[in-house]
Amino acid sequence: MAYRPSLRRHRQSESTDLNLTPIMNLMVVMIxxxxxxxxxxxxxxxxxxxxxxxxxxxxxxxxxTETTRTLDLTxxxxxxxxxxxxxxxxxxxxPGSGPSIPLKETGEYDFAALSRxxxxxxxxxAEYSDTDAxxxxxxxxxxYQILVSTMDAxxxxxxxxxxxVLFPQVSLSAGVI
Numbered sequence: 001m002a003y004r005p006s007l008r009r010h011r012q013s014e015s016t017d018l019n020l021t022p023i024m025n026l027m028v029v030m031i032x033x034x035x036x037x038x039x040x041x042x043x044x045x046x047x048x049x050x051x052x053x054x055x056x057x058x059x060x061x062x063x064x065t066e067t068t069r070t071l072d073l074t075x076x077x078x079x080x081x082x083x084x085x086x087x088x089x090x091x092x093x094x095p096g097s098g099p100s101i102p103l104k105e106t107g108e109y110d111f112a113a114l115s116r117x118x119x120x121x122x123x124x125x126a127e128y129s130d131t132d133a134x135x136x137x138x139x140x141x142x143x144y145q146i147l148v149s150t151m152d153a154x155x156x157x158x159x160x161x162x163x164x165v166l167f168p169q170v171s172l173s174a175g176v177i
Contacts, residue, residue, distance in 0.1 A: 046151065049133075049171045071128035073121065073167065075114070077138040077150055082114055084121070091117070111149055115157040118166050134167035137174075 072087035081099035084091040091100045101113045118134075125131050134154050138147050154167050 046148065047170075048151075049169050068129040069127060070130045071121075071125050071133075072130070072135070073118075073125075073133070074135045074137060074173070075150060075154060077109075077136065077142045077146060079139065079141060081109065082150075084117060086121075091121075109146055109149070111153040114150065115153045115166070118154055119157050119159070119164065122166050132167055133169040133171065135171045135173050137172075 070087055074085045076083040076085065078099065081102040084100040101110055101117060104110050122131065136147065136150055136154065138150075151170050154170060156163050156165050156168075158164070
């Protein structure tokens, strides 16, 4: 009777290396897929210009010199409505009567009237050098959506079905004075 040889002696050694081929195949497919899909995703961003910071060194004794006339249009948002002001005057309906564009009777802000008023200002301000810039100030209690809607109303208006650019360079100020 013949005995079967021992299996321990003839056992082949198994490889202990990790098989990384499936993971590498996955990465080869996933990385281009993620990069190509990132190009199609659009993030909503509000373009905004921050006011430049002025250093205190050397400016204390110097008098400012104005070489060109600037409009310096400012929209102040308060609980009563919109105040429009320029470097030369504050636009009011009647002297001492309150905001330039008051709230509607329903208590909402009148963005259409704001756009129309800014359109008139834009047409009359050809001699100024900064006819594309506007500064928006808001009280602390003004909602963020009101601020964003004001920015949109200040940027463009639709006249006879065609869009007209008003003041595309919007800057924010610290608060209402």
